[in-house]
Amino acid sequence: MPAAIEVDGLVKRYGTLAAVDGIGFSVPPGTVFSFLGPNGAGKTTTTEILEGLRRRTEGQVTVLGLDPWADGTELHRRIGVIPQDFRFFEKITPKEAIVYYRALFGTNVDPNALLEQVELSDKANARYDTLSGGQKQKFGLALALTNDPEICFLDEPTTGLDPTARRAIWAVIRNLKREGRTVFLTTHYLEEAEMLADQVAIIHHGKIIAAGGPADIIRAHGKPARMTVEGSPALAAYLRMNLGASAVEEEGKVSVTLNDKGDALKILTAIEASGLPWTSFTTTHDTLEDVFVRLVGQMDEGALKTEGAP
Amino acid sequence: MRMRNIAADFRIVARTYFRNPVALFFSLIFPIILISLFGLIFSGAGNVSTTLIVVNDDHNPGGGFTPVSVAFLQALNNTTVVKVQVVSVGAQNLSTYLGQNALSTGLVIPAGFQNDYLNHTPVNLTVYTNPEAAASSGAVLGALRGVVDGFNCGRSCVQTIGYTNHNVGSAVFTTIDYLIPGLIGFAILTSPMFSMVDIASSYRKDGIFRELSLTPLTRAEWLTSRVLWYVALTFVTAGIMIGAGIVLFGAHVLLTAGLIPFLVVGPFFFVSLGMLAGSVAKTPESAALIGNIITFPMMFLSGTFFQVSSMPPGLQAFARILPLYYVIDGMNQVMLFSNTSRALTDLLIVLIGSIVVFLLAIRLFKWRDE
Numbered sequence: 001m002p003a004a005i006e007v008d009g010l011v012k013r014y015g016t017l018a019a020v021d022g023i024g025f026s027v028p029p030g031t032v033f034s035f036l037g038p039n040g041a042g043k044t045t046t047t048e049i050l051e052g053l054r055r056r057t058e059g060q061v062t063v064l065g066l067d068p069w070a071d072g073t074e075l076h077r078r079i080g081v082i083p084q085d086f087r088f089f090e091k092i093t094p095k096e097a098i099v100y101y102r103a104l105f106g107t108n109v110d111p112n113a114l115l116e117q118v119e120l121s122d123k124a125n126a127r128y129d130t131l132s133g134g135q136k137q138k139f140g141l142a143l144a145l146t147n148d149p150e151i152c153f154l155d156e157p158t159t160g161l162d163p164t165a166r167r168a169i170w171a172v173i174r175n176l177k178r179e180g181r182t183v184f185l186t187t188h189y190l191e192e193a194e195m196l197a198d199q200v201a202i203i204h205h206g207k208i209i210a211a212g213g214p215a216d217i218i219r220a221h222g223k224p225a226r227m228t229v230e231g232s233p234a235l236a237a238y239l240r241m242n243l244g245a246s247a248v249e250e251e252g253k254v255s256v257t258l259n260d261k262g263d264a265l266k267i268l269t270a271i272e273a274s275g276l277p278w279t280s281f282t283t284t285h286d287t288l289e290d291v292f293v294r295l296v297g298q299m300d301e302g303a304l305k306t307e308g309a310p
Numbered sequence: 311m312r313m314r315n316i317a318a319d320f321r322i323v324a325r326t327y328f329r330n331p332v333a334l335f336f337s338l339i340f341p342i343i344l345i346s347l348f349g350l351i352f353s354g355a356g357n358v359s360t361t362l363i364v365v366n367d368d369h370n371p372g373g374g375f376t377p378v379s380v381a382f383l384q385a386l387n388n389t390t391v392v393k394v395q396v397v398s399v400g401a402q403n404l405s406t407y408l409g410q411n412a413l414s415t416g417l418v419i420p421a422g423f424q425n426d427y428l429n430h431t432p433v434n435l436t437v438y439t440n441p442e443a444a445a446s447s448g449a450v451l452g453a454l455r456g457v458v459d460g461f462n463c464g465r466s467c468v469q470t471i472g473y474t475n476h477n478v479g480s481a482v483f484t485t486i487d488y489l490i491p492g493l494i495g496f497a498i499l500t501s502p503m504f505s506m507v508d509i510a511s512s513y514r515k516d517g518i519f520r521e522l523s524l525t526p527l528t529r530a531e532w533l534t535s536r537v538l539w540y541v542a543l544t545f546v547t548a549g550i551m552i553g554a555g556i557v558l559f560g561a562h563v564l565l566t567a568g569l570i571p572f573l574v575v576g577p578f579f580f581v582s583l584g585m586l587a588g589s590v591a592k593t594p595e596s597a598a599l600i601g602n603i604i605t606f607p608m609m610f611l612s613g614t615f616f617q618v619s620s621m622p623p624g625l626q627a628f629a630r631i632l633p634l635y636y637v638i639d640g641m642n643q644v645m646l647f648s649n650t651s652r653a654l655t656d657l658l659i660v661l662i663g664s665i666v667v668f669l670l671a672i673r674l675f676k677w678r679d680e
Contacts, residue, residue: 076523
C-alpha cells in the first residue's frame with residue numbers, strides 16, 4: 001500500500017533561516033505517527049506544509065498521493081485538521097458548526113453521532129464562547145471529522161488541557177486508529193507519543209534527530225535499565241567483585257545496570273547471598289522523554305551528528 | 311460559486327449577528343435614534359433652500375458679464391440672506407430647471423440690463439419664488455427689494471430697475487427629507503465598513519480564515535455571503551429610518567422601486583471595501599486605522615448630515631471623489647427628485663466601483679500563508 005504521507009528533502013526557509021532543513025519520513029496508512037520536538041523546532045511549519053496551508057521552499061511532499069500546496073482543494077476534502085488552539089465563531093454551537101461544514105463538504109454525517117464520538121454530546125447546543133479548553137478541542141476534533149477524513153492532523157491537541165480532558169482526547173485518537181484512519185500527531189507531551197504512536201520522529205532545529213518506533217528509539221538512544229536497592233558501599237563492592245557488575249553506591253542507594261532480562265534475578269540472588277543488609281528494590285528504564293531530553297540536549301551542545309530518517 | 315455554500319455561510323453570519331446584542335442595537339435601535347436626533351436638531355431649520363439660481367443674460371459685446379450685472383449679483387450675495395449661484399440654462403428654461411432640482415428661487419437678468427440702467431431706461435428682472443417655501447421666498451424677495459432700492463437710489467431713486475415675481479411649483483423639501491437618504495447612506499457606509507475591517511483582521515489573527523480554508527468554501531463565496539447579509543440588513547435599517555422619518559417628522563419621500571438597486575450596490579461596495587482595507591493591514595490596530603481614514607471623510611462629506619450643495623465649492627469637488635456621494639445622490643434622485651437618468655448614472659458609477667473593489671478584495675485577502 002502506498003504511504004499516506006511521504007516527505008523527502010523538505011526545506012522551508014524564511015529569508016536565510018531554515019525552519020525546516022531537509023527532513024524526510026514516511027507514514028504508512030492506518031498508523032499513528034507522532035512528530036516531536038521542542039518549541040520552535042519546525043513541527044508546526046512541517047505540519048502546515050503537509051496540510052497545504054504553507055508553501056514549501058524545496059523537497060518532495062505527497063499526502064494521499066497529492067501535492068498539498070498545488071492540490072490543496074482536493075486534499076482538504078480528504079483530510080481533517082485540528083490546529084493548535086482551535087478557534088471558531090464565538091456564538092455558534094458545535095451542532096450548528098457541523099451542519100455548516102456538512103453543507104460545505106456535501107456529506108450527510110449525523111451531527112449527534114459525531115458529537116457522541118468525540119464525547120461532546122452534552123454540549124451540542126452550547127455556544128463556542130461558553131466551552132472549556134478541552135471542550136473546544138473536542139469541538140475542533142468533531143469538525144475535523146465532518147468530511148470522514150482519511151488522515152487526521154492533530155497539532156498539539158492536548159496542550160493546556162487538564163488530565164481528564166487529555167485522556168478523553170487520547171481515547172478519541174485511539175478510536176480514529178481503530179477506524180483505519182491515519183493520524184499525524186504533533187505534541188510535546190512525550191508520554192502521549194509513547195502511548196499512542198506507532199512511529200515517532202524527533203525534530204530539532206529543523207532536522208530529524210531520531211526516528212522509529214518509540215521502543216526502538218529508547219533502545220537505541222536510552223541508557224540501559226537499572227536496578228536500585230537501598231544498601232551500603234560494602235554491598236556495591238560485593239556485587240562488583242562477585243558479578244563483575246557495574247554497581248555503584250550513592251547516598252545509601254546501590255544501583256546496578258541491567259544488560260539482560262535475566263540480570264535482575266542474578267543480582268537479587270547475589271544480594272541475598274551476600275548476607276549484607278538491604279531493603280526495597282526498584283527497576284528503572286529510560287522513557288521517551290528521557291531520550292528526548294538527552295538527544296535535544298546533546299544536539300544543543302553540538303555533540304550529536306544529525307542522522308537521517310529511516 | 312455554489313449557492314449551497316453561500317447559503318450555509320449566510321446562516322452562520324445571521325446566527326452570529328442575532329446573538330450579538332450590540333450588533334442588533336446598531337441595526338435596529340440606532341437608526342431610530344439617529345433619525346430622531348438629527349430630525350430634532352434640524353426641525354427648526356425648516357426649508358433649506360436659500361440658494362438663488364441666477365441666469366445672467368447681460369453680456370459684454372466682447373464676452374463676459376457686464377460690470378453692472380456682476381455688481382448687482384455681488385450686492386445680493388453681500389446681503390448674506392441668499393447665496394447666488396449663476397447657471398447657464400437659458401432664461402426660458404429656468405422655471406423647469408428649478409422644478410427638476412427642487413430649488414424654489416431663481417432670478418433672470420435680461421440682456422441690455424447695464425445699458426438700460428445707465429441710460430435710465432426702465433428694465434425688468436424676473437424672479438421666481440415658491441409660495442410653499444415661505445421662508446426662502448421671503449428671504450429672496452426681501453434681499454432683492456433692498457438691493458434694487460439701493461441701485462435705484464444710487465441714481466436719485468428713479469425707478470429704473472423693477473421686477474416681476476413668478477411662482478414656481480417646485481417641490482419643497484425640508485431637512486428631514488434630505489436626512490433620510492443621507493442617514494440611510496450613513497448606515498450603508500458605517501455598518502459594513504467597521505465590522506468588515508474588524509472581521510478581516512481578527513479572523514486572520516484568530517485562525518478562522520485558516521479554519522475555513524480547510525473547507526471547500528471559497529473566498530468569493532465567503533465574501534458574497536457577507537454582501538448578501540449586509541444587503542438584507544440595509545433593507546431593514548432603511549425601512550426603519552424611512553418609517554421613523556415619516557411617523558415622527560412627517561417626511562416626504564418617494565418610496566419607489568428605484569431605491570432598491572441602491573440598497574443592494576451600496577452594501578456591495580462597502581462590504582468589499584471594508585474587506586479590502588482589512589486585508590491590506592498587517593494588524594487589527596492598523597486595520598482599524600485604515601478603516602477610519604477611509605470612513606470618516608465619507609461620513610460627513612458625502613451628503614449624510616449636510617447637503618453637498620450647501621458646502622463650499624472645494625469640499626463639493628472633494629465630495630465627488632467619495633463613493634458614498636454617488637450612493638446618497640442616487641437615493642436623493644429617486645426618493646426626492648424623480649430624476650431617473652441622474653440616478654442611473656450614480657448607480658452605474660457605484661456598480662462598477664463595487665465590482666472592481668470586490669475582485670480586488672478577494673484577490674488580496676489570503677486564506678493561507680505563502
